[in-house]
Amino acid sequence: xxxxxxxxxxxxxxxxxxxxxxxxxxxxxxxxxxxxxxxxxxxxxxxxxxxxxxxxxxxxxxxxxxxxxxxxxxxxxxxxxxxxxxxxxxxxxxxxxxxxxxxxxxxxxxxxxxxxxxxxxxxxxxxxxxxxxxxxxxxxxxxxxxxxxxxxxxxxxxxxxxxxxx
Numbered sequence: 001x002x003x004x005x006x007x008x009x010x011x012x013x014x015x016x017x018x019x020x021x022x023x024x025x026x027x028x029x030x031x032x033x034x035x036x037x038x039x040x041x042x043x044x045x046x047x048x049x050x051x052x053x054x055x056x057x058x059x060x061x062x063x064x065x066x067x068x069x070x071x072x073x074x075x076x077x078x079x080x081x082x083x084x085x086x087x088x089x090x091x092x093x094x095x096x097x098x099x100x101x102x103x104x105x106x107x108x109x110x111x112x113x114x115x116x117x118x119x120x121x122x123x124x125x126x127x128x129x130x131x132x133x134x135x136x137x138x139x140x141x142x143x144x145x146x147x148x149x150x151x152x153x154x155x156x157x158x159x160x161x162x163x164x165x166x
Contacts, residue, residue: 003076005031007095009106012114016121016135017103019160022086024127026164028098028120029090034074036122037144038081038131044068082146083126100166107166118166123156132156 008015008030016033019026037043051061065071072078076092078085107118121135129149133141134156142151157165 004092004095008032010103010117012117012119017098017118019120019123019156019164020086020090021123021125021127022083022090026161027090028100028103028164028166029093029096030098031093031096033121033135033139035093036081036124037141038124038149039144039146040068040072040075040079042144044071080146081124082149083129086126100164104166120156120160123159125159132159 010017010030014033015030016036018029018031018036020029047061047065048058051058066073075081076088078089081089103118107115110118119134121133122141123132125131129146131142131145131149131151133139133151133153135141137153140153142153145151
């Protein structure tokens with residue numbers, strides 16, 4: 001049995017809203033942002049460079065965020081999130097799905113100072129190998145797309161099916 005993440009509420013900078021197109025089916029998910037950097041090899045490489053430039057060692061990196069294998073375990077061992085691994089990944093997030101109506105209602109009843117928690121951050125289209133980010137800089141989700149994918153920082157609202165917008 002796959003261990004599924006429990007449903008979480010959106011929280012700016014922590015649990016983000018992501019639109020996903022997979023096998024011509026669209027869903028909204030809310031899950032921790034650390035799960036959505038698509039290529040963990042690229043991400044871990046960046047961490048290595050940052051540590052080296054700051055005079056810290058690989059041992060310090062592994063103490064702080066773990067070995068590469070441990071780092072990938074955060075995402076059920078998925079190194080690269082793409083159309084080959086999407087089914088396995090999304091099965092873990094089954095309970096994290098939200099309908100547009102749920103998101104609309106939650107945004108409506110949320111305090112004004114927390115409304116931006118309900119801004120969609122990413123749109124990942126596994127069918128077209130494209131990822132769009134609207135997450136505030138300097139996060140740069142778009143640079144962590146897998147080889148052969150296109151990552152773009154732009155408004156993706158028009159790509160969301162009209163009946164799924166909230």
